[in-house]
Structures are given as structure tokens and as C-alpha cells.
Amino acid sequence: MQTNFTAEQLADPYVAESEKILRRCVHCGFCTATCPTYVTLGNELDSPRGRIYLIKDMLENDRPADAEVVTHIDRCLSCLACMTTCPSGVDYMHLVDHARIHIEKTYRRPLMDRMIRQMLAVILPYPSRFRPALALARLGRPFAPLLRGVKPLRPVAAMLELAPQGRLKHSDSAHPGIRAPEVARRGRVAILTGCAQPVLDGGINEAAIRLLTRLGVEVVVPEGEGCCGALVHHMGKEDPALDFARRNVDVWTREIERGGLDAIIITASGCGTTIKDYGHMLRLDPAYAEKAARVSALAKDVTEYIATLELPAQDSKGMTVAYHSACSMQHGQKITQLPKALLAKAGFKVRDPAEGHLCCGSAGTYNIMQPEISAQLKARKVRNIEATQPDVIATGNIGCMTQIGSGTALPILHTVELLDWAYGGPKPAKLA
Numbered sequence: 001m002q003t004n005f006t007a008e009q010l011a012d013p014y015v016a017e018s019e020k021i022l023r024r025c026v027h028c029g030f031c032t033a034t035c036p037t038y039v040t041l042g043n044e045l046d047s048p049r050g051r052i053y054l055i056k057d058m059l060e061n062d063r064p065a066d067a068e069v070v071t072h073i074d075r076c077l078s079c080l081a082c083m084t085t086c087p088s089g090v091d092y093m094h095l096v097d098h099a100r101i102h103i104e105k106t107y108r109r110p111l112m113d114r115m116i117r118q119m120l121a122v123i124l125p126y127p128s129r130f131r132p133a134l135a136l137a138r139l140g141r142p143f144a145p146l147l148r149g150v151k152p153l154r155p156v157a158a159m160l161e162l163a164p165q166g167r168l169k170h171s172d173s174a175h176p177g178i179r180a181p182e183v184a185r186r187g188r189v190a191i192l193t194g195c196a197q198p199v200l201d202g203g204i205n206e207a208a209i210r211l212l213t214r215l216g217v218e219v220v221v222p223e224g225e226g227c228c229g230a231l232v233h234h235m236g237k238e239d240p241a242l243d244f245a246r247r248n249v250d251v252w253t254r255e256i257e258r259g260g261l262d263a264i265i266i267t268a269s270g271c272g273t274t275i276k277d278y279g280h281m282l283r284l285d286p287a288y289a290e291k292a293a294r295v296s297a298l299a300k301d302v303t304e305y306i307a308t309l310e311l312p313a314q315d316s317k318g319m320t321v322a323y324h325s326a327c328s329m330q331h332g333q334k335i336t337q338l339p340k341a342l343l344a345k346a347g348f349k350v351r352d353p354a355e356g357h358l359c360c361g362s363a364g365t366y367n368i369m370q371p372e373i374s375a376q377l378k379a380r381k382v383r384n385i386e387a388t389q390p391d392v393i394a395t396g397n398i399g400c401m402t403q404i405g406s407g408t409a410l411p412i413l414h415t416v417e418l419l420d421w422a423y424g425g426p427k428p429a430k431l432a
């Protein structure tokens with residue numbers, strides 16, 4: 001694609017990067033076929049190619065974002081299916097990141113939109129705030145149908161409806177400290193506790209820690225770890241996103257210097273995609289660029305690390321698992337076969353639902369901010385999963401677990417919970 005940026009514009013490293021990305025796009029439109037919003041809405045402006053044109057026009061003309069650009073960029077899930085499909089290697093992820101930062105700086109959203117986004121940004125990344133907020137959301141749930149009738153309040157209704165019912169399981173897995181290996185030590189890793197996951201389902205990291213320590217891996221939960229920054233990053237709030245990244249880089253760098261780390265284990269693929277991008281996010285910060293690149297190189301999805309431990313094949317469990325590959329796993333991190341291979345080796349019969357490349361509609365806070373599109377994608381995903389007639393659904397991302405779990409009666413577990421069970425851990429309570 002031909003571009004017309006001035007030398008002055010290209011002096012801005014963000015613009016210079018976006019220009020390089022734009023020039024790779026050859027308008028072929030292959031990406032439209034796998035874009036969930038184009039497939040759902042059928043509007044070219046809700047396709048990757050359409051969004052690329054909108055972003056190009058906005059950046060090239062140095063224009064503040066307008067309502068049309070914001071509408072179509074907000075509808076993008078950042079699922080990155082377009083990057084998997086694109087034959088020209090267009091780095092849509094960093095282009096849309098730049099567009100979101102530009103929107104955040106130049107566009108004044110309607111009051112309710114601003115308030116909801118700000119509320120999400122100051123609550124979700126902090127477990128001590130998210131936990132009581134969830135309790136309140138459960139109390140407010142009966143009002144959700146009422147709020148759904150008022151358009152600007154639909155995100156609030158979606159929030160109330162997504163709040164898990166019943167008591168959330170308390171877990172010690174997020175407490176800082178060292179979990180010693182149960183057999184001779186063969187590795188040392190740090191594990192990300194994160195923000196929303198330990199509140200919604202502390203059992204995931206519990207299972208990961210149990211499995212790893214049983215296999216001889218020392219697991220460190222470092223003091224001071226926090227949100228990876230993805231939630232605010234996807235809202236275009238660059239400064240807080242970089243602050244979260246720097247904080248985690250500091251924590252893990254201390255741990256690398258203290259005892260060495262073979263990997264930084266992540267059990268939520270949405271966070272994994274962001275942490276693997278820290279090197280890029282902090283590339284312009286001389287104090288952090290090198291440290292962040294080192295952290296990104298050590299970041300591993302839990303299944304990537306477990307695969308290096310070469311677990312033995314197990315007898316059949318007589319259980320069929322529908323594997324849902326999170327977008328951040330398959331498109332963001334390009335991990336496609338590994339989790340399924342581990343589950344099959346562990347004795348599960350694994351099924352691939354149709355249209356596996358399409359997002360379930362979770363996408364961070366998307367299911368709150370874009371509830372209508374998200375609901376359509378969820379229904380489509382659940383239909384495809386249930387058609388495989390599984391006993392259980394497995395996936396590697398808490399966002400997908402919450403989203404899909406709210407649309408089906410089938411139990412949904414993290415891949416590592418099934419692996420932990422297959423290799424000597426307790427049977428997951430959801431399968432009881």
C-alpha cells in the first residue's frame with residue numbers, strides 16, 4: 001500500500017512503525033474471511049482491511065480520531081485472526097495498538113463510555129478491588145435486564161451478567177513464596193499470578209504449581225507481581241500499561257538475578273501474548289528495553305514449558321475433550337497443536353470444534369463494551385463446541401473460560417487442570 005507521510009511525521013517512532021506496517025498491506029482482502037466482526041456484521045469497515053484504511057487515513061492526515069473511526073476500531077476484538085491469515089505478514093497488532101493510543105489521546109468519548117472504561121481500568125487489574133466488585137455485581141445481577149434496555153448502560157448489564165454466581169474458591173496460589181519441587185530439581189520458574197484470574201479461578205495456578213513441583217520444578221511466586229497490563233493496553237491507555245510492564249520486568253529481573261529462571265510461566269494466554277510483547281512495548285525506554293526483551297524471551301505458556309518436560313503417555317481416561325484454542329494462544333502466540341498433543345498424551349480424546357479460528361467474543365473487556373457482537377460470537381462458539389459432544393471443554397485462557405462457561409452447561413477447565421489430574425493430581429471439582 002502506498003503511503004504519504006511527511007519526513008516530520010516519520011520522525012515519530014510510532015508513526016514510522018505504522019508506516020512500515022501499512023506499506024506491507026496489498027489490499028488482497030484474504031483477512032476479511034477470517035475476521036469475526038466482518039463475518040458477523042458484513043461491513044468492510046469492520047474488517048481488517050477496512051480498519052487499516054481508516055487508520056491510514058487518520059494517521060496520514062494527522063487527524064484526531066472521529067466517531068466513525070472509533071466505532072470500527074472499538075469493534076475490533078484484537079483477536080489477531082487477520083495476522084494468521086495475512087499472506088503479506090501485516091503486523092496488524094502493533095498498528096491497531098497505535099490507533100488505540102491515538103484515539104485515547106485525541107477523541108473525547110461520551111460521558112458514560114468514559115466512566116465505564118475508567119471504572120474497568122481502575123478495578124479489573126487489582127484483585128483487592130476486583131474481588132469486592134464481583135460481590136457487588138452478584139447483588140446487582142437482578143437489575144441486569146432493566147439496564148440492558150438503556151443503550152449506554154448495556155456494558156453495565158453485561159458486567160453484571162458475566163459475574164460468576166456462587167462463592168469463588170479461595171486459593172493460596174497467589175501468595176508470594178517458593179514452592180519446592182517434590183523430586184530432584186530439574187528447573188526453576190516464576191509463575192505469573194496476574195489480576196483477574198486469581199480472583200475468578202485460583203484453582204488454575206494451583207493445578208499448574210502442583211503439576212510442576214511434582215515434576216521436579218521449583219516454582220517462585222515473586223513478591224510484587226501484578227497485572228500484565230493487557231487490559232489497559234487494549235484500551236489505548238499506554239502510560240498505565242507501560243507502568244504495569246515495568247513493574248513486572250523489575251520483579252522478574254530481581255528473580256533472574258537472585259536464583260536464575262528457566263522460564264516465566266503464564267497460565268492465561270491473553271497475558272502471555274502481552275508479556276511476550278514487553279520487549280516491543282518498552283523498546284523506546286533505554287532503562288528497560290534490554291530487561292524487557294529478556295523477560296519476553298523467558299515468557300512461556302504453561303503448555304509450552306510442560307512440553308519440554310517430556311511427560312509419559314497415559315492410559316485412556318474415557319473422556320472426550322473439546323479443545324477451544326484462545327485467539328491469544330493460536331493467533332497471538334502461534335501455539336496451536338501443543339496443548340492438544342499434551343491432552344491426547346495424557347489420555348483424553350481431543351476434538352477440534354468447527355470454526356476454531358473464530359473468537360468466542362471474550363477478548364479482555366470486549367464482552368462488556370460490545371455485548372451484542374460478543375453475544376453473537378459466544379452463541380456461535382458454544383454451538384460449534386457442543387456439536388462435538390464433549391464431556392468437558394478445555395482452554396488456556398480465563399477470559400474464554402468465563403465467556404464460554406456463561407453460555408453452556410458443559411464443564412470448562414483450563415488445560416493444565418486436566419493435565420494435573422492425568423499426572424497424579426486431584427480430579428477437578430467441576431468433573432465431580
Ligand code: SF4
Pocket residue numbers: 034035036037038046047048051075076077078079080081082083092
Ligand atoms: S484483530 Fe480480529 S477482529 Fe480485529 S481486524 Fe483482525 S481479525 Fe478482525
Ligand code: SF4
Pocket residue numbers: 024025026027028029030031032048049082085086087088089090
Ligand atoms: S490479508 Fe494482509 S495484505 Fe491482504 S488486505 Fe488483509 S492485511 Fe492487507
